[in-house]
Amino acid sequence: MQVTLNVNGQEVSRDVEPRLLLIHFLRDHLRLTGSHWGCDTSNCGVCVVWMDGEPVKSCTVLTAMADGRSIRTVEDLEQGGALAPIQQGFMNMHGLQCGFCTPAMMMTGQALLDRNPDPSTDEIREAICGTICRCTGYENIVRAIRWAAENATENTEVSV
Amino acid sequence: MTVTEVPTSAGGNPIGFGRMLRKEDARFLRGQGHYIDDMDMPGMLHGAILRSPVAHAYIKSIDTSAAEAHPKVKAVITGATLETLGLAWVPTLSYDTAAVLATDKVRFQGQEVAFVIAEDKYSARDALELIDVEYEILPPVVDAKKALDPGAPVIRTDKEGKTDNHIFDWEAGDEAKCDAAFAKADVIVSQDMLYPRVHPSPMETCGAVALMDKVTGQLTIWCTSQAPHAHRTIYALVAGLPEQKIRVVTNDIGGGFGNKVGIYSGYVLAIVGSIVTGKPVKWVEDRSEHLMSTAFARDYHMHGEIAATKEGKILGVRVNVLADHGCFNGTAQPTKFPAGFFHIFTGSYDYEAAHCKVTGVYTNKAPGGVAYACSFRITEAVYLVERLVDCLADEMKIDPAQLRLQNLLRAEQFPYTTPTGWEYDSGNYGPTLLEAMRIAGYDELRAEQRGRRERRAAGDTSEPLMGIGLSFFTEGVGAGPRKHMDILGLGMADGAELRVHPTGKAQLRLSCISQGQGHQTTFAQIVAQELGIPPEDVEVIQGDTDNTPFGLGTYGSRSTPVSGGAAAIVARRVRDKARVVAAAALECSPDDLEWKLGRWQVKGDPEKGKTIQEIAMLSHSSLELPDGVEGHLDGTCVYNPPNLTYPFGAYICVTDVDPGTGEVKVRRFIAVDDCGPRINPMIVEGQVHGGLADGVGMALMQVIAFDEEGNNLGGSFMDYLLPTSMECPSWELGETITPSPHHPLGVKGVGESATVGSPPAVVNSVLDAIQVRHADMPLTPAQVWRAMQGNPFRTDLAIT
Ligand code: FES
Ligand code: FES
Numbered sequence: 001m002q003v004t005l006n007v008n009g010q011e012v013s014r015d016v017e018p019r020l021l022l023i024h025f026l027r028d029h030l031r032l033t034g035s036h037w038g039c040d041t042s043n044c045g046v047c048v049v050w051m052d053g054e055p056v057k058s059c060t061v062l063t064a065m066a067d068g069r070s071i072r073t074v075e076d077l078e079q080g081g082a083l084a085p086i087q088q089g090f091m092n093m094h095g096l097q098c099g100f101c102t103p104a105m106m107m108t109g110q111a112l113l114d115r116n117p118d119p120s121t122d123e124i125r126e127a128i129c130g131t132i133c134r135c136t137g138y139e140n141i142v143r144a145i146r147w148a149a150e151n152a153t154e155n156t157e158v159s160v
Numbered sequence: 161m162t163v164t165e166v167p168t169s170a171g172g173n174p175i176g177f178g179r180m181l182r183k184e185d186a187r188f189l190r191g192q193g194h195y196i197d198d199m200d201m202p203g204m205l206h207g208a209i210l211r212s213p214v215a216h217a218y219i220k221s222i223d224t225s226a227a228e229a230h231p232k233v234k235a236v237i238t239g240a241t242l243e244t245l246g247l248a249w250v251p252t253l254s255y256d257t258a259a260v261l262a263t264d265k266v267r268f269q270g271q272e273v274a275f276v277i278a279e280d281k282y283s284a285r286d287a288l289e290l291i292d293v294e295y296e297i298l299p300p301v302v303d304a305k306k307a308l309d310p311g312a313p314v315i316r317t318d319k320e321g322k323t324d325n326h327i328f329d330w331e332a333g334d335e336a337k338c339d340a341a342f343a344k345a346d347v348i349v350s351q352d353m354l355y356p357r358v359h360p361s362p363m364e365t366c367g368a369v370a371l372m373d374k375v376t377g378q379l380t381i382w383c384t385s386q387a388p389h390a391h392r393t394i395y396a397l398v399a400g401l402p403e404q405k406i407r408v409v410t411n412d413i414g415g416g417f418g419n420k421v422g423i424y425s426g427y428v429l430a431i432v433g434s435i436v437t438g439k440p441v442k443w444v445e446d447r448s449e450h451l452m453s454t455a456f457a458r459d460y461h462m463h464g465e466i467a468a469t470k471e472g473k474i475l476g477v478r479v480n481v482l483a484d485h486g487c488f489n490g491t492a493q494p495t496k497f498p499a500g501f502f503h504i505f506t507g508s509y510d511y512e513a514a515h516c517k518v519t520g521v522y523t524n525k526a527p528g529g530v531a532y533a534c535s536f537r538i539t540e541a542v543y544l545v546e547r548l549v550d551c552l553a554d555e556m557k558i559d560p561a562q563l564r565l566q567n568l569l570r571a572e573q574f575p576y577t578t579p580t581g582w583e584y585d586s587g588n589y590g591p592t593l594l595e596a597m598r599i600a601g602y603d604e605l606r607a608e609q610r611g612r613r614e615r616r617a618a619g620d621t622s623e624p625l626m627g628i629g630l631s632f633f634t635e636g637v638g639a640g641p642r643k644h645m646d647i648l649g650l651g652m653a654d655g656a657e658l659r660v661h662p663t664g665k666a667q668l669r670l671s672c673i674s675q676g677q678g679h680q681t682t683f684a685q686i687v688a689q690e691l692g693i694p695p696e697d698v699e700v701i702q703g704d705t706d707n708t709p710f711g712l713g714t715y716g717s718r719s720t721p722v723s724g725g726a727a728a729i730v731a732r733r734v735r736d737k738a739r740v741v742a743a744a745a746l747e748c749s750p751d752d753l754e755w756k757l758g759r760w761q762v763k764g765d766p767e768k769g770k771t772i773q774e775i776a777m778l779s780h781s782s783l784e785l786p787d788g789v790e791g792h793l794d795g796t797c798v799y800n801p802p803n804l805t806y807p808f809g810a811y812i813c814v815t816d817v818d819p820g821t822g823e824v825k826v827r828r829f830i831a832v833d834d835c836g837p838r839i840n841p842m843i844v845e846g847q848v849h850g851g852l853a854d855g856v857g858m859a860l861m862q863v864i865a866f867d868e869e870g871n872n873l874g875g876s877f878m879d880y881l882l883p884t885s886m887e888c889p890s891w892e893l894g895e896t897i898t899p900s901p902h903h904p905l906g907v908k909g910v911g912e913s914a915t916v917g918s919p920p921a922v923v924n925s926v927l928d929a930i931q932v933r934h935a936d937m938p939l940t941p942a943q944v945w946r947a948m949q950g951n952p953f954r955t956d957l958a959i960t
Contacts, residue, residue: 017282028281033198034191036414038363039447043877046363074191087189091181094846098676099188100195100363100414125885132877134363134415135676137849138885 003067007032008076016063023047023058025066026073034074034103038132045131048104049073055111057130074103077110085152086110086145095144097135104131109145118149167757169694175758176689179842183680183696187412194411196367196384197444204369205234207433207443208284209426210274210291211453212266215302215524215870216313217295219262219273226290227276232283235436236291237275237429239263247432249318250398253422253647254498256327256489257318258527260425266295267315267487268526269872270452272425277433277441300524300870301325303957304461304484307521315487315522327489327520332503332580333478338515341476345467349551354936355540356955357459357484357525357864359451359874360532361882362675364414366454367444370430374438380407383427386420387713389671390650392705394423395431397648410703416675417854417915418531419455421492421715452875455492456525456864457532459484459956460502460540466548472558474567476511476579479544481518483529484956489520490527492715493536494645494652500530500537501636503580507545508589508634508808509567514579524870533854533915535637535716546631546920547934554933559606560630560924561597565590568632575901582636584806585900588834592896593632596810596832599894602628605814624816624825629925631811633917636804637909638721647712653800654718655709656726658687658734660793662780664773665697668730671711672723673703677911678843679719683727685839686905690731691738692758692772709796717807717909720839721900726799728904733795735772740789741779742770805900805908807835811852811921817929822945824926826856826887831918832894835910836903844910849891851914857883858915859922863938867958 004013007030014029026032026049037059038044047059050072058071077084086106089095096102105128112119112127119127124145125138133141166176173180187193224236239261242248249257261272274291278284299313306312307325316322342348368383379401385391388408396403413420426443433441445454461482467475483499485491493500499518506514530536549567553560568589569576576584597603609626616623642651657669668687672679684698702708711723735755742760743750746768753760753769761769770778779793814828831848838844861881864874874880899906919937926939927947935943935952946952 019282024281027197028200031200032191033195034193036195036364037197038365039877041447041876041878044363044447078190083189090189091185094182094842096185096188097678097846097850098363098413098415099184099193100676102188103191106189121890129884129886132363132882132884134361134417134853134882135850136846137851137853137891138888139849139891140846142885142890 001064003063005066006070008072018064020063021059022061022063022066025063026058032073032075036100036103046101046104048107048131050107050111055108074107077106085148086113088152089144089147093140093144093147095136095141101131101133105133105141109148112145113149121146169696171694171696173695175692175694177685177837177839180681180685180695180840182678183684184678195364195414196369196382199369199382199442201369201440204440204442205277205279205433205437206281206284207275207277207430207441208281208288209272209429209449210276210288211449212262212269212271212273214266214295214297215269216298216300217266218298219264219266220294220296222274223292224274227287230278230283230287230290232279233276233287234279235277235433237261237432237436242432245432247399247428250428252488252490253492254489258488258490260428264318268524269870270449270526272453275429275433277437302524302866302868302870304482304521304523307523315524325522327485327522328498329517329519330498331515331517333515334513334579335515337513338476338478341512342467345475346470347552347556348465348467349548349555350463350465351548351551351934352463353544353547353934354954354956355458355460355462355543356937357456358532358858358862359456359864359880360417360419361451361880362415362417362419365445365447365450366420366424366426368427368430369440369442370434371440372431372434378405379431380409381427381431382409382411384413384420385410386416386673386675386715388673388703388705389710390647390712391423393650394648408705410673413673413675417533418457418715421531421713422455422490424454447877448875451880452872453526455528455531457529457534458540459529462544464544464548466552468552472556472563472566474509474511476513477506477545477548478515479505481516483518483520484523484525485520485529486525486527487522488527491529492647493530494639494647496644497536501535502537502541504538504578504582504636505541505544506578506580507542508569508632510569510573511579525866533851533912535635535912535916536639538635539916542631542633542916543920547923550924551933561602564593564630564632568593583803584634585803585902586898587634587806587808588896588898589632589808592808592832592834593810595894595896596812596830599832599892600812600830624818625929627815627817627925627929629813629921629923629928631917631921631924634806634808635717635913635916636806637717637912638801638805639716639718640804641802642800650712652712653798654711654723654726655796655798656723656730657709657796658730658794660734660776662777664693664776666693667699667701668727669708670700670702670723670727671708672714672719675714677719677847682720682839682843686724686727687731690728691735717911720907721805721903721909722799722801724907725801725904726797729799730795730797733797734793737795738772738775738793740786741775744785745770745778745783802902805903807833807908807910807913809833809913809917811917813921813925815925815929817926817944819948822941822948824860824939824944826889826922828892829889830892831914832896833910833913834896834898835913836899836906836908837897839907845893847911848893848914851912852891852918853883853888854915855918855922856887859919859937859939860887861938861940863955865956865958873958
């Protein structure tokens with residue numbers, strides 16, 4: 001079937017199988033491999049992207065369901081060579097280790113900040129609890145999102 | 161230890177040890193990591209594995225014709241195909257054999273039965289449904305305690321003459337001496353305990369892409385391997401392929417934790433698939449496959465006993481272990497030690513004697529056992545002794561902190577040889593425990609607990625129960641000395657190669673491989689420390705066997721202890737060579753020079769000198785060098801550690817337990833780690849955080865249990881519960897610093913310390929809250945509630 005979506009600001013049209021999951025569409029068809037896949041049961045949350053500004057588990061969305069919608073992925077966070085505050089926060093607070101959950105954590109964290117620019121640590125913990133991280137023990141992820149809340153307001157160039 | 165000033169680079173980084181943001185973050189933050197499933201190649205095919213739905217059965221027949229007829233299927237491989245190649249059975253890391261695809265029988269639920277190769281991954285999975293396998297069901301061995309019963313079904317009928325499910329018996333320590341110590345004890349406490357089967361579950365599952373170039377005979381395998389060099393050699397030995405034509409490449413790994421040490425059927429099948437089809441073949445397992453078939457950990461049934469005088473002086477400890485290894489003995493540990501390093505179970509205390517016996521058995525479960533940040537079973541050892549010490553404290557009505565302080569090894573006893581033969585390199589335990597108690601406010605916590613208990617006794621049930629749990633652990637990491645430690649005959653030394661380019665920028669090549677530990681940063685800092693080259697100018701290269709020296713990989717917290725030693729020594733060799741070059745340029749003797757902040761300078765005339773960058777250019781220039789000194793500025797080294805390093809730590813966990821529901825909340829967790837000097841404190845703290853979350857998960861949530869038919873009850877993340885941000889508290893860390901006397905940098909390794917040390921602190925805390933002597937992990941609400949009724953259940957079997 002034919003689908004047309006806006007992905008990271010660009011319109012894409014593809015002929016896809018009706019059963020194709022959005023995560024596979026993004027990763028295998030568009031080669032946007034920043035969003036990851038980690039489970040068969042919608043429990044791990046490493047696949048989180050935005051659909052019309054809301055974080056969704058893209059393993060639980062059929063590509064067909066995203067027809068006509070806007071998708072935003074981790075690849076869109078950096079703008080004009082400058083990292084977004086959420087990215088800087090993760091770097092500065094060591095909010096990532098293996099990096100596998102990181103794109104989902106950042107997309108979830110940014111969605112929270114868009115709704116609540118000054119979240120408490122409890123609110124952050126609640127917001128990110130749909131994504132599992134096996135490396136960090138979460139504390140530095142919480143600090144990273146707090147850092148983004150407290151510090152930058154726009155993308156800045158960082159040399160890493 | 162005094163803290164020395166570290167200079168700062170133009171990039172704002174310490175030229176040496178200190179907090180430095182990670183170099184690897186640049187790609188991960190942008191979604192540009194390069195994990196196995198991100199790979200794509202022209203013409204690449206996709207494999208999927210058909211798995212057994214039952215735990216124990218004869219395979220009567222396999223009909224693959226319908227799958228082969230699927231328009232997108234390129235090939236179907238079965239055990240029969242592999243038999244013709246001599247690859248149906250392969251050796252394991254413990255000198256047993258394991259089936260790549262089942263031929264005669266299936267031996268666990270989830271075992272690999274057939275492999276489909278198709279044009280895309282959806283079609284490959286579709287075709288699995290078209291394969292018809294006829295099974296003749298056999299009774300399974302599920303309960304390890306019944307595996308050796310007379311008449312138990314024999315699992316390994318493939319082994320000629322095998323009439324039972326016994327794998328090995330092993331012991332350590334002096335049994336007679338231990339009996340003597342127990343004979344004079346005033347108090348003996350014994351306790352049965354299970355460290356249940358858990359699965360490391362990195363967020364990325366396992367996978368591989370294999371490409372066999374039939375013209376050149378070159379085989380390239382990209383895969384999720386924590387030990388690329390060991391994999392290459394094993395492929396050569398097993399498949400008879402020429403080792404110089406095998407290249408194993410591991411790019412980014414989405415977490416390993418020991419799960420990605422071994423060679424899985426899927427890797428071998430991707431290789432066979434590429435040989436059969438002539439195309440690159442990708443295999444990436446799904447989560448259920450990962451949970452049901454890849455390396456699990458623990459599964460130790462332990463009966464421990466501890467003996468003490470009436471004054472609370474611990475005299476001895478002994479333990480009998482029944483080890484469930486699943487259906488193939490595939491544990492990854494040094495050959496001499498079938499129970500890994502479990503015989504370090506004496507922990508951090510002073511004894512007269514100790515003794516352990518371990519019996520390994522086959523069951524109809526997935527193989528594994530050493531695979532979860534366990535430092536080769538030190539997790540089980542630390543859990544055993546830290547639970548026994550708490551049981552003793554409970555029996556004697558002594559505060560568990562006091563009992564520990566009274567019995568911890570004293571600083572003057574180091575280096576210390578344990579009753580089971582370990583040589584602890586350095587330690588100063590008392591101050592570490594006191595520091596944890598200081599951060600926790602131990603006395604205030606106990607006072608708060610007393611207050612709550614009094615109010616509850618007076619009828620006020622509004623507050624939850626409060627528990628305070630301690631653990632003190634000694635780790636042994638950095639395997640290891642070649643004369644004692646090998647895996648499949650490969651000694652556990654690590655190589656390193658350092659090249660300093662003419663402009664003074666360097667490349668360090670290592671055999672170990674990061675799975676998130678930040679090697680690109682830490683190892684650049686080691687070179688910076690030793691050579692004065694800013695860390696941003698040092699590129700760390702790992703994961704490609706064609707481009708790195710041989711070594712055994714990253715697991716058992718061995719990267720910094722072993723490869724870190726190699727990196728320091730190779731940098732020092734290069735520094736020594738730089739001295740000769742500088743002397744030639746300055747027209748003086750090398751003896752006239754001293755090393756200061758990245759520069760060889762004339763003693764007493766510091767104006768005259770050459771920076772390492774200047775020396776790098778001179779080494780590649782036309783400068784005349786003394787006889788016997790070759791140009792260029794590089795070096796190699798193989799580091800064979802003289803001993804393990806022994807990091808240690810003291811952990812305190814505070815829990816609130818709802819007595820009505822059995823629900824546990826970890827309110828606080830204090831962790832004081834001593835891993836020697838910290839190369840990058842930020843990374844060390846991150847490692848500790850991750851391990852503490854593991855401890856909370858194992859103590860409270862995670863278990864792979866089985867029902868009586870051998871069905872895996874933890875086969876998805878709906879059933880196998882991992883801690884989220886809601887179950888983890890905000891960790892409170894502290895440190896003490898006791899350097900290793902034998903490591904070139906004094907560092908000890910830390911990656912697994914918290915996973916090893918934290919589970920008993922959580923369990924001790926919960927049991928302290930509910931005032932119950934013992935209940936097995938995981939302390940789920942149901943288990944806590946049952947324990948409070950005096951009736952805890954076995955967590956390895958389905959609840960009945
Ligand atoms: S892949 Fe696990 S929730 Fe989407
Ligand atoms: S950083 Fe590895 S899973 Fe989160």
